Amino acid sequence: MDSTAVVVAFWALAALTLGSALMVAAVRDLVHAVLFLILSFIGVAGLYLTLSADFVAVVQVLVYAGAIAVLMLFAILLTPRAARDNATISYRAPVSIVAGLVGVVIVFAALKTPWATTADDDRFPTTARAIGNALLDPFVLPFEVASVLLVVAIIGAIVLVRPGEVGPGQEDRR
Amino acid sequence: MIDLEHVLVVGALLFSVGLYVALSRRNAVGILMGVELMLNAVNLNLIGFARFVESPRPIDGHVFAVFVITVAAAEAAVALALAVSVYRLRGSIDVDRLDSLKW
Numbered sequence: 001m002d003s004t005a006v007v008v009a010f011w012a013l014a015a016l017t018l019g020s021a022l023m024v025a026a027v028r029d030l031v032h033a034v035l036f037l038i039l040s041f042i043g044v045a046g047l048y049l050t051l052s053a054d055f056v057a058v059v060q061v062l063v064y065a066g067a068i069a070v071l072m073l074f075a076i077l078l079t080p081r082a083a084r085d086n087a088t089i090s091y092r093a094p095v096s097i098v099a100g101l102v103g104v105v106i107v108f109a110a111l112k113t114p115w116a117t118t119a120d121d122d123r124f125p126t127t128a129r130a131i132g133n134a135l136l137d138p139f140v141l142p143f144e145v146a147s148v149l150l151v152v153a154i155i156g157a158i159v160l161v162r163p164g165e166v167g168p169g170q171e172d173r174r
Numbered sequence: 175m176i177d178l179e180h181v182l183v184v185g186a187l188l189f190s191v192g193l194y195v196a197l198s199r200r201n202a203v204g205i206l207m208g209v210e211l212m213l214n215a216v217n218l219n220l221i222g223f224a225r226f227v228e229s230p231r232p233i234d235g236h237v238f239a240v241f242v243i244t245v246a247a248a249e250a251a252v253a254l255a256l257a258v259s260v261y262r263l264r265g266s267i268d269v270d271r272l273d274s275l276k277w
Contacts, residue, residue, distance in 0.1 A: 003175060006176065007175065007176055010176050010180070014184045017184070017188060018184070018187055018188060018191065021188055021191040021192065021195075021211055022191060024191075024195055024207060024211070025191060025194060025195050025198070030201060030203060030204060033204065033207060034207070037207050037210070037211070040211065040214070041210075041214065044188075044214045044217070044218060047181075047184070047218060047221075048218075048221050050176065051176075051181065051221050051222060051224075051225045052225060053221045053224070053225070053236055053239070055236065055240075056217075056221060056236050056239045056240060056243075059240060059243055060217075060243065063243050063244075063246075063247050064210070064214070064243070064246075067247060068210065068246065068247060068250045071250055071251060071254050072203055072206065072207065072250070072254065074254070075203050075254040075257050075258060076203055078258050078261070079257075079258070079261045079267055085201070086199070086201065086204055087199075087200045087201065088198040088199060088200065089197075089198055089199075089200055089270065092198055095194060095197045095198045096194055096198070098193070098197065099190045099191070099193040099194035099197065102189070102190050102193055103186050103187060103189065103190030103193075106182075106185075106186035106189065106190070107182075107183050107186045107187075110179055110182035110183060110186060111179055111182075111183075115178050115179075115226070115227060116227060116228045117177075117178050117226045117227060117228065118226065118227070118228045123225065123232060124225075124232070124233070127233065127236055130233040130236075131233060131236050131237055131240065134231070134233050134234065134236075134237045135237060135240075138231075138234075139237055142241060146241060146244045146245070149244070149245065149248050150244065150247075150248055152248075153247075153248035153249075153252050154251070156252050156255070157251045157252055157254075157255035158255075160252070160255035160256060160258075160259045161255045161258050161259055
């Protein structure tokens with residue numbers, strides 16, 4: 001790929017990602033905030049593509065922009081109109097100072113550290129095969145634990161929202 | 175030419191925006207949105223390191239990013255189930271009003 005085009009794409013996608021993340025913080029309606037969050041996730045997926053991480057970019061679009069965003073929309077729409085505002089707490093100024101300081105510290109550390117970078121421009125011709133091999137050779141145990149975690153999360157989510165005898169949140173109904 | 179530092183700066187800015195969103199929302203779903211932004215910033219850093227840093231196994235950064243996405247999906251499912259459940263119990267998912275453990 002042309003190097004200049006990649007650089008332009010990188011900064012355009014970075015601006016898209018950060019701009020929509022700021023809009024998540026700024027808009028008043030929670031549904032609009034989720035829509036801007038989807039835009040931000042898609043921008044991050046584009047950033048992965050400019051960093052030649054094609055498999056992770058596809059997973060990002062499928063899981064984040066697809067599944068997690070739809071889950072959030074469901075959770076918002078299951079709560080009524082009054083709970084849908086994107087209101088902030090009253091002490092916003094100290095919170096923004098803390099967030100800004102954390103950002104400044106990370107940027108400072110990132111720029112001051114002498115990273116051992118490589119000049120290898122064509123490092124990952126394809127990533128899906130290499131990720132599959134890595135998941136089945138050095139990372140078998142985390143891979144299996146991740147599947148157990150997903151089962152636990154599915155069962156936990158079902159138990160939490162099930163109407164009936166064991167779920168929390170039912171005590172005031174009987 | 176994109177450098178590692180550029181990726182890290184974008185990741186740091188995304189992380190601090192996510193931190194601000196997570197700390198400043200009243201709504202539980204809004205807090206979860208901030209947490210997801212922070213996880214995205216971390217993933218961006220992992221992919222940047224995998225792309226640029228000298229390493230015998232550079233693909234490990236991608237594997238870590240896939241694991242982070244998996245855990246984020248599980249976390250989002252449970253957190254949103256909790257939000258719906260808390261809404262049924264209290265009639266609100268405003269975290270300022272979830273203070274029954276305070277004395």
